[in-house]
Amino acid sequence: MKAPVITGESAVTALGRTLAETRAALAAGRSAVGPVEDDGAPPAADRSPAARIGAFTTEPELPKSKARRLDRGSQYAVVAVKQALADALYTVAGREERTGILLGTGSAGAGPLTEFERQMAVESPDSASPFLFPNTVANAPASQAAIEVGIKGPNVTITQKDSSALNALFYARMLLVDGRADALLVGAADEWNLVYHRAYERVHATRTERRPGFVLGEGAAVVLVEDETAARARGARIDARIAGLASRGAALSPQKRRAEPAVLAAAMRDALDQAGLAPSGIGLVHLSRNGSPFTDAAESVALTDVFGAQLPRTVAVKDSLGENPAIGAIQVALAAAELRADPGTGAILIDAFGAGGNVLAAVLTAP
Numbered sequence: 001m002k003a004p005v006i007t008g009e010s011a012v013t014a015l016g017r018t019l020a021e022t023r024a025a026l027a028a029g030r031s032a033v034g035p036v037e038d039d040g041a042p043p044a045a046d047r048s049p050a051a052r053i054g055a056f057t058t059e060p061e062l063p064k065s066k067a068r069r070l071d072r073g074s075q076y077a078v079v080a081v082k083q084a085l086a087d088a089l090y091t092v093a094g095r096e097e098r099t100g101i102l103l104g105t106g107s108a109g110a111g112p113l114t115e116f117e118r119q120m121a122v123e124s125p126d127s128a129s130p131f132l133f134p135n136t137v138a139n140a141p142a143s144q145a146a147i148e149v150g151i152k153g154p155n156v157t158i159t160q161k162d163s164s165a166l167n168a169l170f171y172a173r174m175l176l177v178d179g180r181a182d183a184l185l186v187g188a189a190d191e192w193n194l195v196y197h198r199a200y201e202r203v204h205a206t207r208t209e210r211r212p213g214f215v216l217g218e219g220a221a222v223v224l225v226e227d228e229t230a231a232r233a234r235g236a237r238i239d240a241r242i243a244g245l246a247s248r249g250a251a252l253s254p255q256k257r258r259a260e261p262a263v264l265a266a267a268m269r270d271a272l273d274q275a276g277l278a279p280s281g282i283g284l285v286h287l288s289r290n291g292s293p294f295t296d297a298a299e300s301v302a303l304t305d306v307f308g309a310q311l312p313r314t315v316a317v318k319d320s321l322g323e324n325p326a327i328g329a330i331q332v333a334l335a336a337a338e339l340r341a342d343p344g345t346g347a348i349l350i351d352a353f354g355a356g357g358n359v360l361a362a363v364l365t366a367p
Contacts, residue, residue: 003243004176005367007236008088008224009333009340010080013321014051014217018083019333026334031320033215038194048206051217051322052192062148070135070144073108076220076326077141077189078148084185084222085149088236092150098182098230100154102172103142103189104164104325107218108157110193112136141189141220153181158325162290163352164188165221165328166360170245172225182230187222188329207291214290217322221329223336239340243277243347244363246270259298259353265305267361268349272306275347275363279307282363283346284338286331287316288353290323295353312346328352332362339366 011018014032015025025032032051041047058067058075061082067075081101085092092099113136119128134140139157146155154175158167165188172184197216200206207213231238248267250260272279285303289296303311317334321327328350335348343366352360 002228003241004173004225005228005231005238006223006240006242006336006364007226007231007238008084008090009239009336010083010087011219011221011330011333012053012076012080013219013221013330014053015321017056017079019221019337022330023334023337026317026320032217033320033322036194036197042201045209046201048197048201048208048213049215050192050197051215051320053218069131071109071112071140071191073105073110073189073191073220074135074141074144076191076218077103077145080187080189080220080222081145081149081185084224088224090183090224090236095183096150096152098153099151099184100175100181101142101146101151101185102154102156102158102168103187104158104160104168104329105138105141105189106159106161106164106325107190107193107196108138108141109136110191110196114193114195145185151185154184160354160358162288162323162325162354163328163358163360164325165332166245166350166352166362169225169242169332169362170247170360173242173245176225176227183224183226185222186225187220187333188325189220190218190324190326192216192218212291212293214292214318214323217318217324217327219321219326219330221326221333223333238367240336240364241367242362243275243365244271244273246274246361248359250357250359259295259357261298261301261305263357263359264298264302264351264353267359268302268306268351271349271361271363275365277347277363281347282307282312282349284348285312285314286335286348286350287314288351289316290318299351299353335364339364
């Protein structure tokens with residue numbers, strides 16, 4: 001089987017509700033990272049910023065009458081899915097059984113879950129709203145999106161923290177190889193939540209004035225991944241080819257967020273080998289860098305190990321959009337869009353190095 005191809009991309013981010021808006025904002029050097037203010041916040045020096053979407057409308061992709069029944073993460077996911085389908089000129093009708101969806105997440109359902117538990121604990125179990133409960137689970141965004149657009153094929157949610165989006169892409173490739181689908185909507189969706197935000201502050205994982213760390217972000221991004229034969233049969237525009245996709249693992253501490261440079265380098269080399277490329281064939285690297293000192297330092301060492309002194313051009317979108325699995329999906333969408341806009345960019349390497357030793361790397365090439 002030929003390498004899977006990407007035929008459509010979308011993104012809902014704190015810098016724009018479309019991929020085009022997000023690309024323009026990043027190109028202009030804008031950042032969505034800003035302070036979080038609320039009653040009962042810790043002292044200023046101990047507060048962490050966040051990259052939040054703020055006011056958001058689901059229209060025109062989803063009417064308000066439907067949107068009000070969904071949590072924020074599901075709203076982002078449905079909008080991103082519809083945008084990706086429109087970008088790919090893909091119609092689900094008539095292909096329902098051969099179309100699937102795979103989304104990564106780290107915080108989907110956080111809003112409904114924390115509110116549901118608050119109602120049960122502060123008021124009473126009888127007071128807890130049954131309308132909240134369906135959206136308290138991590139697979140709500142993928143399920144709600146599948147219902148909205150009529151998908152009846154594989155429906156999978158991946159929850160492996162930072163690298164969930166590339167894990168979803170990894171699983172999608174296996175499904176296509178197995179012939180279980182012809183097209184898969186692949187990405188991630190996350191919502192920012194104050195309770196989660198404060199919890200990360202308490203364990204000293206996020207950035208403050210006193211310490212380094214990552215910044216929480218939110219949003220959704222989706223790419224339509226297709227079997228190339230099926231894509232060409234329907235006359236699809238092919239934006240990028242998933243030429244290499246590798247996974248490595250190491251037993252490491254998620255609390256310390258340490259990383260082994262040798263493992264990271266091995267994942268990059270595996271992806272390059274699958275793509276049949278030498279390191280010199282990479283024109284751009286989407287860094288995993290997110291502000292966590294251990295993993296960032298390990299990635300820097302690994303890049304030098306793989307590429308030597310002459311590193312390709314690098315970008316670190318998490319500096320502007322924060323961290324969460326959704327941001328990894330945004331990197332995939334941005335890379336595919338870059339190859340679509342400029343096939344001469346060269347191959348693009350995407351790093352995804354998660355806490356606890358969950359390590360992935362992908363190589364996208366022009367078709």
